[in-house]
Amino acid sequence: xxxxxxxxxxxxxxxxxxxxxxxxxxxxxxxxxxxxxxxxxxxxxxxxxxxxxxxxxxxxxxxxxxxxxxxxxxxxxxxxxxxxxxxxxxxxxxxxxxxxxxxxxxxxxxxxxxxxxxxxxxxxxxxxxxxxxxxxxxxxxxxxxxxxxxxxxxxxxxxxxxxxxxxxxxxxxxxxxxxxxxxxxxxxxxxxxxxxxxxxxxxxxxxxxxxxxxxxxxxxx
Amino acid sequence: xxxxxxxxxxxxxxxxxxxxxxxxxxxxxxxxxxxxxxxxxxxxxxxxxxxxxxxxxxxxxxxxxxxxxxxxxxxxxxxxxxxxxxxxxxxxxxxxxxxxxxxxxxxxxxxxxxxxxxxxxxxxxxxxxxxxxxxxxxxxxxxxxxxxxxxxxxxxxxxxxxxxxxxxxxxxxxxxxxxxxxxxxxxxxxxxxxxxxxxxxxxxxxxxxxxxxxxxxxxxxxxxxxxxxxxxxxxxxxxxxxxxxxxxxxxxxxxxxxxxxxxxxxxxxxxxxxxxxxxxxxxxxxxxxxxxxxxxxxxxxxxxxxxxxxxxxxxxxxxxxxxxxxxxxxxxxxxxxxxxxxxxxxxxxxxxxxxxxxxxxxxxxxxxxxxxxxxxxxxxxxxxxxxxxxx
Numbered sequence: 001x002x003x004x005x006x007x008x009x010x011x012x013x014x015x016x017x018x019x020x021x022x023x024x025x026x027x028x029x030x031x032x033x034x035x036x037x038x039x040x041x042x043x044x045x046x047x048x049x050x051x052x053x054x055x056x057x058x059x060x061x062x063x064x065x066x067x068x069x070x071x072x073x074x075x076x077x078x079x080x081x082x083x084x085x086x087x088x089x090x091x092x093x094x095x096x097x098x099x100x101x102x103x104x105x106x107x108x109x110x111x112x113x114x115x116x117x118x119x120x121x122x123x124x125x126x127x128x129x130x131x132x133x134x135x136x137x138x139x140x141x142x143x144x145x146x147x148x149x150x151x152x153x154x155x156x157x158x159x160x161x162x163x164x165x166x167x168x169x170x171x172x173x174x175x176x177x178x179x180x181x182x183x184x185x186x187x188x189x190x191x192x193x194x195x196x197x198x199x200x201x202x203x204x205x206x207x208x209x210x211x212x213x214x215x216x217x218x219x220x221x
Numbered sequence: 222x223x224x225x226x227x228x229x230x231x232x233x234x235x236x237x238x239x240x241x242x243x244x245x246x247x248x249x250x251x252x253x254x255x256x257x258x259x260x261x262x263x264x265x266x267x268x269x270x271x272x273x274x275x276x277x278x279x280x281x282x283x284x285x286x287x288x289x290x291x292x293x294x295x296x297x298x299x300x301x302x303x304x305x306x307x308x309x310x311x312x313x314x315x316x317x318x319x320x321x322x323x324x325x326x327x328x329x330x331x332x333x334x335x336x337x338x339x340x341x342x343x344x345x346x347x348x349x350x351x352x353x354x355x356x357x358x359x360x361x362x363x364x365x366x367x368x369x370x371x372x373x374x375x376x377x378x379x380x381x382x383x384x385x386x387x388x389x390x391x392x393x394x395x396x397x398x399x400x401x402x403x404x405x406x407x408x409x410x411x412x413x414x415x416x417x418x419x420x421x422x423x424x425x426x427x428x429x430x431x432x433x434x435x436x437x438x439x440x441x442x443x444x445x446x447x448x449x450x451x452x453x454x455x456x457x458x459x460x461x462x463x464x465x466x467x468x469x470x471x472x473x474x475x476x477x478x479x480x481x482x483x484x485x486x487x488x489x490x491x492x493x494x495x496x497x498x499x500x501x502x503x504x505x506x507x508x509x510x511x512x513x514x515x516x517x518x519x520x521x522x523x524x525x526x527x528x529x530x531x532x533x534x535x536x537x538x539x540x541x542x543x544x545x546x547x548x549x550x551x552x553x554x555x556x557x558x559x560x561x562x563x564x565x566x567x568x569x570x571x572x573x574x575x576x577x578x579x580x581x582x583x584x585x586x587x588x589x590x591x592x593x594x595x596x597x598x599x600x601x602x603x604x605x606x607x608x609x610x611x612x
Contacts, residue, residue, distance in 0.1 A: 143513060175508070175562075
């Protein structure tokens with residue numbers, strides 16, 4: 001948490017994108033003073049325009065919206081807001097949605113039942129460039145990357161998790177916070193974050209066949 | 222059939238016009254779709270007809286396959302005017318063709334033109350009756366006369382064709398006549414059965430849709446609406462409200478996302494079911510993440526039972542409102558973690574009741590060839606690790 005750039009006590013600038021007004025106001029209230037909410041949008045078009053205009057630090061992005069949802073927003077913004085980071089926030093735990101929005105460029109995924117404090121922490125983390133994995137997302141990753149041996153691996157670097165990365169994912173899936181993961185594995189918090197970011201990169205870039213096949217086949221609760 | 226309204230402009234469909242049409246509304250419809258004048262298209266169709274007859278074929282194809290726009294109020298001053306247009310086209314085409322000498326014998330030309338005009342009239346009438354059905358008004362005797370007149374024209378045309386062409390061989394005449402009649406009938410009724418199959422398809426789609434809607438409505442009523450009623454009644458008990466909301470969420474989620482045919486009988490499903498039961502009876506949230514899956518066997522059942530004990534333990538004693546369960550089906554073994562962030566305890570100074578529960582968990586695992594381990598410290602929550610090799 002070394003003072004990054006010019007952000008004062010205000011916290012990261014955040015845009016909320018969700019088609020339910022009630023939910024947006026709920027999130028706004030829960031986040032309180034921890035962040036600076038600079039705008040809300042409830043359609044993909046509104047969201048894209050708002051993000052281009054305000055260039056926020058973090059966009060809290062609903063995965064499911066009537067007109068295309070999180071993936072459409074990510075595609076619409078494209079490269080126009082290079083410093084903006086996206087955190088998917090959703091009730092949908094369907095694997096294809098979660099994996100889809102991550103692969104479209106989101107830096108993390110949390111469920112809507114997350115507590116206000118945890119959400120504020122996740123926003124801050126994403127604003128600082130880290131990845132945020134919920135236990136469920138970690139479970140998805142392990143599941144998708146764990147069909148070991150029975151498929152040819154095209155790219156060692158992208159298609160396999162290292163032993164350490166697997167350990168980190170397992171602990172997150174067990175409900176450990178990053179700090180607890182670090183303590184458990186006798187590594188620094190920064191190292192945990194490096195591992196998680198690396199897993200995120202693999203998740204986004206790997207062409208592993210199972211990833212898509214798995215995500216569509218297994219529509220987990 | 223309100224798709225023309227509901228679908229955004231990008232998905233505009235091609236329709237035949239009912240307003241401002243001369244014959245079947247093909248040119249007018251195309252013109253509207255392309256944004257040009259219908260006159261241009263009509264001239265183009267006529268030109269193509271003269272240059273080898275492709276125009277007629279194209280026009281007929283459009284007529285049969287492009288659906289008619291069913292907006293009401295398109296009636297206008299048609300009727301007689303259209304009949305006139307029809308006649309004019311037939312006569313004009315006839316004159317032009319004979320003038321140009323495209324068809325040598327004018328004796329075959331007349332019957333062909335006659336048959337075409339009759340066909341156009343009948344097909345046109347098919348549209349008419351279709352539309353009148355949408356408006357629930359009777360077809361009326363005029364429609365019937367027109368159909369009959371068209372059929373008669375076609376028959377006359379075919380008969381004339383036969384009269385000029387069919388004198389080749391006396392023996393073959395019967396056969397040729399039959400073939401011509403069959404073909405004539407098929408062509409005559411083509412628009413009717415094409416529309417019929419189209420209508421049937423639409424109707425079937427609509428029926429499936431309404432069945433699905435009814436099913437969703439029934440489910441929402443039985444689950445979501447009931448729960449909302451219960452929540453209103455329990456409004457002053459926040460724990461009960463959140464328990465109701467959570468169990469409803471779980472139910473709805475499994476209904477929405479569980480793949481059809483996955484009716485349980487698997488380790489993951491059994492573990493999730495155990496979590497639901499603990500959640501229901503002990504009013505805590507239990508999050509379950511499972512990686513991999515396998516068929517449930519007795520050892521898997523024992524692991525689920527032990528995990529359930531551990532969840533109950535956490536719910537009763539930890540004071541935490543959330544329990545995290547993680548299970549992984551590895552190639553050779555099952556591993557389950559049950560974790561809470563509650564008060565925790567020092568395993569060296571275990572209270573008797575705690576020890577008992579831990580024993581029941583540990584004992585159960587050991588009887589099944591597995592092991593259990595409890596990690597805890599005051600203020601740091603508790604984690605129970607269960608492990609058993611596959612049977």
